[in-house]
Amino acid sequence: MIVEQVQCDTSPWVVARHLRHEPWLVFLESTLPDPLLGQYTFLAVRPLLRLRAWGASCEVIEAGRRRWLYGNPWMLLERLYARYELGTTAEAPWPLGGFFGYWGYDLKHFLEPRLPRRAAADLGLPDLDVGLYDNLLVWDNQTGYCWLVATGLQPDGTRNAHRARVQADRWLERIEAAVAWEGTEADRPLETPGRLPEPGSSLQRDGFLRAVERTLEYIAAGDIYQVNLSQ
Template sequence: MYQPKFADFEAFAQRGNLIPVYREILADVETPVSVLKKLQHRDHVYLLESVEGGEKWGRYSFIGTDAGVVFKVRGPKVILEEKGRVSVREHHGDPLGAMRKLLGRYQPVATPGLPRFFGGAVGYLGYDMVRYFEKLPDAPPDDLNLDEAVFVISDSLIIFDNTRHTIKVVACAYMEDADTPEDAYQKACEKIEDMIELLSLPGGQSAPPPRTNGVSFESNMTPDQYKAVVEKAREYIAAGDVIQVVLAQRFCTPCTVDPVDLY
């Protein structure tokens, strides 16, 4: 049975334009990781889970998929991927303002029976985003060509209740994408059924990676370069110019392991 019922959904649609619809099923032998493996072929899938107090497993695990919107920050520009279209615009030094404007289009209505989180913008802010908030020295060369920030807004969410051993399959109905409440509700229910059918399929097994005698890592700095950075930090400390120094180097190695298996 879908929740909320359509009569309640129609009433919720008077209060906002984003209403989560869900169906609850038994988790059986599924785990968050086994479901993640079934969904990993999709773009922009994420898994959120946590440990409370350092030792107690969090009650909920969340898997998001079907990204309706992807928000990226790259240099002075914001890149939006939405419904197969890509738009690029300037953020004028305020990328989070652009994010705030994007999120302003949504007026979510909480559905009884769901945890507080039932979708939203999930992603990361890269370290260099701090340069939009503080005046800092010039950034080091970008040799990885990574986005400074990436957030996805997923239309579908799978919520594991690790206490009750159930799964809530959630589809967020965005009223602006539908002609009528009936249309929005029907599309959400169909999306839920498609997801449940996918969960019922046997999970694929990753081929074991070839065994090696050892793994070697390569740094992005030579030992002499790193020592020079340490000496410069010591000079700053002696001069009283810094209160904290983070000296880091990047170590890389080729990896053929399935990302989910690595997790």
């Protein structure tokens, strides 16, 4: 495993934007200047494996191969994670990688199967889409230092020192390229997404007001204390 403090003469945002075309980029930016709640920013690309789930249909992408499994996504995620040991080191109080991505609300049915199923799957998005990232850049927002983490993990869960060195050198190359890129391409405006659809609502004003009144009744009765109600 390699954990090195490296020189990065630009911001995490510039590096992330420079790498925006890398596969499955994740950028976890902490903008709150708080030593406990917003100390670190993480940047990672090209996960060791990726797991996506649509209900109980799970897709695992690993070493360039895809395979489909059927079952509880939570249990599958636990089995996959058990194969790897990212480890810890005194040099790094932050995570040395892990599963980054998103967990959708509909995964609740695997934890509480008695809950009613009312949401329509009209977006085609997976309920779970995460990648296992075993090498990354970490910025300490309190000190301004940048750290490189390269675990050298392999698909079978073993570690390889040469693989870790290759990962580390690749990050050094990415940082150098991002610094050179800043001030040229970085100053160009972001690409526009083209024509956006007109906003719409599935709830009219009267229905929304009735929902607000019902929410207030639930709060007054002590059944709930908060609702994320939007139109």
